[in-house]
Amino acid sequence: MSIIIFGGIGQLGQCINKVAKSQNIEGIIYLDEIEGNILDVELLENLFIKHKPSYVVNCAAYTAVDKAEDDVDLARKINKTGAANLADACVAHGSTLIHVSTDFVFEGNLPKALSEEDEATPIGMYGLTKLEGEQDIINKMSEFFILRTSWLYSEFANNFVKTMLRLGKERPELGIIVDQVGTPTYGVDLAACILHIITTQSKDYGLYNYSNEGAISWYDFAQAIFELGEVAVKVKPLKTSEYPTKAKRPAFSLMDKTKIKQVLGIEIPYWRDSLKVCMAALA
Ligand SMILES: NC(=O)C1=CN([C@@H]2O[C@H](COP(=O)(O)OP(=O)(O)OC[C@H]3O[C@@H](n4cnc5c(N)ncnc54)[C@H](OP(=O)(O)O)[C@@H]3O)[C@@H](O)[C@H]2O)C=CC1
Numbered sequence: 001m002s003i004i005i006f007g008g009i010g011q012l013g014q015c016i017n018k019v020a021k022s023q024n025i026e027g028i029i030y031l032d033e034i035e036g037n038i039l040d041v042e043l044l045e046n047l048f049i050k051h052k053p054s055y056v057v058n059c060a061a062y063t064a065v066d067k068a069e070d071d072v073d074l075a076r077k078i079n080k081t082g083a084a085n086l087a088d089a090c091v092a093h094g095s096t097l098i099h100v101s102t103d104f105v106f107e108g109n110l111p112k113a114l115s116e117e118d119e120a121t122p123i124g125m126y127g128l129t130k131l132e133g134e135q136d137i138i139n140k141m142s143e144f145f146i147l148r149t150s151w152l153y154s155e156f157a158n159n160f161v162k163t164m165l166r167l168g169k170e171r172p173e174l175g176i177i178v179d180q181v182g183t184p185t186y187g188v189d190l191a192a193c194i195l196h197i198i199t200t201q202s203k204d205y206g207l208y209n210y211s212n213e214g215a216i217s218w219y220d221f222a223q224a225i226f227e228l229g230e231v232a233v234k235v236k237p238l239k240t241s242e243y244p245t246k247a248k249r250p251a252f253s254l255m256d257k258t259k260i261k262q263v264l265g266i267e268i269p270y271w272r273d274s275l276k277v278c279m280a281a282l283a
Pocket residue numbers: 006007008009010011012013032033034036037038039058059060061062063078082100101102103130149150151152153157158
């Protein structure tokens with residue numbers, strides 16, 4: 001069985017590589033943004049002819065949330081058109097698409113865990129273009145899994161955990177937003193979920209939420225990182241209004257994972273347990 005990972009050297013791509021190696025899963029091709037440019041339709045056609053993938057995993061994305069506000073055209077090309085190109089190629093070649101999306105498709109103004117049925121009304125261009133990508137996939141094909149995840153971190157690439165560890169060592173005090181609540185997701189856990197879908201050859205296609213368990217603020221997350229990493233930095237809780245950013249972010253984007261647990265039989269670790277695993281990998 002051949003599996004292609006687009007965005008294969010990004011954060012999640014590297015997590016999939018780690019888990020696949022530990023599970024001795026073979027036949028996975030990891031492509032970077034040049035050899036697997038999801039905007040190049042002819043390149044995609046040739047890749048699909050050559051590799052005949054049973055599964056295609058789309059980890060490729062424009063993920064710079066603030067920059068996307070000014071760089072909408074490129075964000076839309078990668079997050080919408082790129083996803084649509086992969087959907088077209090998957091339909092033409094009979095491949096199943098596993099696509100990764102985000103909690104930032106939600107406005108985040110409701111004090112409840114958001115299900116797959118809840119309306120998505122993004123408040124930033126990153127979230128909007130990711131939602132457009134989801135919609136194109138849903139309109140073009142039926143054999144897809146879309147996994148919405150949130151606050152992704154790992155020992156690989158750039159993420160909040162690694163930023164905090166760096167800043168915590170450089171500065172005596174940090175101000176961290178306390179009124180944005182959601183759930184961190186350890187990329188290795190999400191990678192295991194993706195590989196579970198592939199190895200079980202599930203046919204329960206559709207849209208699913210996946211994050212770790214629990215609900216915390218960015219402030220809580222930073223405190224836990226510093227505690228587990230034994231970094232002695234003072235952390236000050238800030239309101240969103242005290243930490244202005246170009247893009248608006250959801251205030252409450254906790255996602256309900258009932259569907260993925262019940263339908264796909266996925267077991268989800270608690271966020272702090274997974275953070276400990278990541279911190280050990282970083283040590
Ligand atoms: N990071 C997070 O906090 C979260 C991420 N997600 C989603 O999870 C998925 C994986 O994210 P993550 O691994 O963290 O993201 P990364 O930014 O680490 O990886 C994305 C990869 O896509 C590559 N890429 C960019 N443009 C193209 C292109 N045209 N063709 C092929 N590849 C391209 C990037 O290459 P290069 O760097 O060279 O541009 C990068 O390697 C994404 O869909 C993201 O939206 C969801 C929630 C949270």
